[in-house]
Amino acid sequence: MEEREEKFCKESLVVKTSRIFPIDTNNHNSLFGGKLMSYIDDVASISASRHSRSDVVTASTDSVDFLMPIRPTDSVCLESYVSHTGRSSMEVFVKVIAENLKTGERKLAATSFLTFVALDEQGKPTLIPKVVPQSQEEIMLFNTADERVKIRKDRREHSKAFASVVNTNAPWS
Numbered sequence: 001m002e003e004r005e006e007k008f009c010k011e012s013l014v015v016k017t018s019r020i021f022p023i024d025t026n027n028h029n030s031l032f033g034g035k036l037m038s039y040i041d042d043v044a045s046i047s048a049s050r051h052s053r054s055d056v057v058t059a060s061t062d063s064v065d066f067l068m069p070i071r072p073t074d075s076v077c078l079e080s081y082v083s084h085t086g087r088s089s090m091e092v093f094v095k096v097i098a099e100n101l102k103t104g105e106r107k108l109a110a111t112s113f114l115t116f117v118a119l120d121e122q123g124k125p126t127l128i129p130k131v132v133p134q135s136q137e138e139i140m141l142f143n144t145a146d147e148r149v150k151i152r153k154d155r156r157e158h159s160k161a162f163a164s165v166v167n168t169n170a171p172w173s
Contacts, residue, residue: 005129009138012051012082012092012131014043019101020072030069031076036096037064040112043080044092048116051082051090052128055119059089062113062152070109074098077106083113083138084145088125090116091148093141113148 016039026032041058048056070076077097084091096110120126133142 004127006132007051007082007129008132008134009081009083009142010134012047012080014046014050014080015077016043017075017077019075020070022072025072028069030071031074033064033066036066036070036076036110037061039076039078040064040080040094040096040110041114043078044094044112044114045116047080047082047092048090048118051085051131052116052118052126054126054128055123056090056116057119059115059117060152060156062115062148064110064112066110068098068107068109070096070098071100073102074100076109081138082131083133083141084149085128085131086149087127088118090118090128090131091145092116115152 018039020031024031024035041061045056045058075098077099078094079097080092080094082090083093092114094110094112094114095108096112097106098109099106118126118128131142133139
């Protein structure tokens with residue numbers, strides 16, 4: 001059995017806080033979902049790189065659950081960290097907190113799970129450290145990861161089967 005380095009979840013922690021400007025909002029006067037998804041992928045990729053200390057690629061975005069709107073009166077704070085690891089893959093958990101800048105009230109606005117793969121200099125998957133959870137939240141995410149991994153694998157197989165029958169001809173042909 002191979003010995004692998006271990007790192008704590010908190011070693012990959014990334015925190016990003018941004019103000020919501022009118023240009024960032026949609027017709028519902030809330031943060032545009034695509035903008036938030038870009039922030040999520042950004043912080044998650046940094047967490048994955050911090051954990052693996054290598055180049056990484058996004059393998060999947062398992063979910064982005066929008067729980068409440070983020071308004072122009074809020075700031076948006078994203079916290080991400082590696083919550084589970086395989087041999088070369090990392091599950092990254094991202095929580096999004098909206099903070100009303102006048103009252104200080106903070107609410108969980110969204111959650112997301114993404115998977116990244118660490119790559120070596122030749123662009124091939126490379127072995128990464130195991131992750132060690134410490135906090136109650138980290139332990140809960142770590143202990144429930146196997147179920148998410150199974151769902152991910154099943155979804156990927158479904159996606160491959162689906163892709164084999166999807167038409168890729170030019171629509172104007």
